[in-house]
Amino acid sequence: MYLFIINSRSGGGAGLRTWHTIQALLEKRAAAYEALLTHSADSAESQVLQTLARREDWRAAIVVGGDGTIHSVLGALRRSGVPLGVIPAGSGNDTARGFSIPLAPEAALDHALQERCIEADLLNAAGVLxxxxxxxxxxxxxxxxxxxxxxxxxxxxxxxxxxxxxxxxxxxxxxxxxxxxxxxxxxxxxxxxxxxxxxxxxxxxxxxxxxxxxxxxxxxxxxxxxxxxxxxxxxxxxxxxxxxxxxxxxxxxxxxxxxxxxxxxxxxxxxxxxxxxxxxxxxxxxxxxxGALRVLSPLAAASAVAAGAAGSCLTGG
CATH class of the missing domain: 2.60.200.40 (Tumour Suppressor Smad4)
Known part of the structure; x- marks a missing residue:
């Protein structure tokens, strides 16, 4: 089961438009998912934590939004250990760029559903990740x-x-x-x-x-x-x-x-x-x-070749 976290306000409304595209693709592929719409960074972490606590078979939490939306759920994902996926729909999308995630929604979804992960560091500034x-x-x-x-x-x-x-x-x-x-x-x-x-x-x-x-x-x-x-x-x-x-x-x-x-x-x-x-x-x-966070990224394919591994959600990056 995939959890999609959608910020409808990201990128001046691009988040909601992108989610409609992704939702149609998920229906075509008969993928099991749950959607969580967020409107406030202040409440997003608690919403995600509550949702993740309801079951144990989450394959990934995939954010449809920008860097600010990702920022708001980092604490929840670090605590749960669920990998982060990104469908870029923000103003800057630098997280996507940093992990070589395509900016096109369908291509980003394709990579996320491959479930290949790398470990990523987090920055901690007075408890803010x-x-x-x-x-x-x-x-x-x-x-x-x-x-x-x-x-x-x-x-x-x-x-x-x-x-x-x-x-x-x-x-x-x-x-x-x-x-x-x-x-x-x-x-x-x-x-x-x-x-x-x-x-x-x-x-x-x-x-x-x-x-x-x-x-x-x-x-x-x-x-x-x-x-x-x-x-x-x-x-x-x-x-x-x-x-x-x-x-x-x-x-x-x-x-x-x-x-x-x-x-x-x-x-x-x-x-x-x-x-x-x-x-x-x-x-x-x-x-x-x-290594505080696992991220679904195309970079994991290169890591897999270097490590001689074939499994999903690889450690090391």
């Missing part, structure tokens, strides 16, 4: 501004989620002021004057495909960190096109770090987000939880 990245500073402020904007809804309606982020960058650039930050990675502290952002990543991208930490791997037990500091507004604006291809990592005002735990303390209150969802403005302490 995150799968893609915990970002603080400028890009977190961009996300806060975008989520509160009218242009996000318009961009979602025309299938241009990344455009909303680009507009948000220009919007935020006019008002954001950098400040000093202390970053402690595996106990080693480094300070940066005039820091714009600190991103702690588990997957390579966020913001709709921006490769903030292109070397990040979901199952290596490590956090990848990007710090942007000591740069003018004009230089920061010119930096963003390089992020699309992940070419910013060698620039003199970009520092890349890697470790199992990271603490971030800005000299002034700065917003933080996890999977695009608000985490407040307090200093951050982020730890890696290795």
């Amino acid at each position: 995150t799968l893609t990245a915990v970002a603080s500073g400028f890009d977190a402020q961009v996300a806060v501004n975008v989520n509160a904007s009218r242009y996000k809804r318009l961009c979602n309606a025309i299938g241009a989620g990344r455009l909303a982020y680009i507009i948000g960058v220009l919007h935020t650039l006019m008002t954001f002021k950098p400040c000093r930050v202390s970053v402690t990675c595996d106990g080693k502290e480094q300070a940066y004057a005039q820091a714009w952002l600190v991103s702690v990543c588990n997957l390579p991208s966020y913001g709709g495909g921006l490769l903030i930490c292109p070397q990040a791997e979901s199952g290596d037990g490590l956090l990848d960190v990007c710090v942007v500091h000591g740069v003018s507004r004009g230089q920061l604006l010119r930096l963003f096109p390089t992020v699309v291809k992940g070419r910013h990592t060698k620039l003199p005002y970009v520092t890349m770090l890697r470790g199992r735990s990271v603490a971030v303390h800005f000299a002034q209150p700065r917003h933080a987000i996890g999977d695009g969802e608000a985490l407040g403005t307090a200093p951050l302490a982020v730890a890696c939880e290795p």
Whole structure:
């Protein structure tokens, strides 16, 4: 039995439209499933936990939605051990990209029903679990501004989620002021004057495909960190096109770090987000939880070949 978790509001209504497509495909394939419609991230975890507790033969919990919907059920899936599947229907869909899940609904469903898993790490920031990245500073402020904007809804309606982020960058650039930050990675502290952002990543991208930490791997037990500091507004604006291809990592005002735990303390209150969802403005302490989640992913096929395995829901990735 598959549990489908549908956020009808994801991607400006794309979640519900995508679910109608998936539902028709499931009926054609005579697949056994149950659908759970969620409307609030605050209640999604408890809804999923209650549903999963009703039976023991769940093959997977498959989210039809975006990164925020996935974020809301991570705690339930970690506790239950049920694998996560993804049918992308959000604005950014960076979780899908990070696990090589197709953006087309039917192709994503095909891969999910193959039931091949890899183990993935989770990020734990003061008890809040995150799968893609915990970002603080400028890009977190961009996300806060975008989520509160009218242009996000318009961009979602025309299938241009990344455009909303680009507009948000220009919007935020006019008002954001950098400040000093202390970053402690595996106990080693480094300070940066005039820091714009600190991103702690588990997957390579966020913001709709921006490769903030292109070397990040979901199952290596490590956090990848990007710090942007000591740069003018004009230089920061010119930096963003390089992020699309992940070419910013060698620039003199970009520092890349890697470790199992990271603490971030800005000299002034700065917003933080996890999977695009608000985490407040307090200093951050982020730890890696290795292999805490199983994810249905096309990447498992390559893992199976490398391991010489043929079973479903493989461990290791």
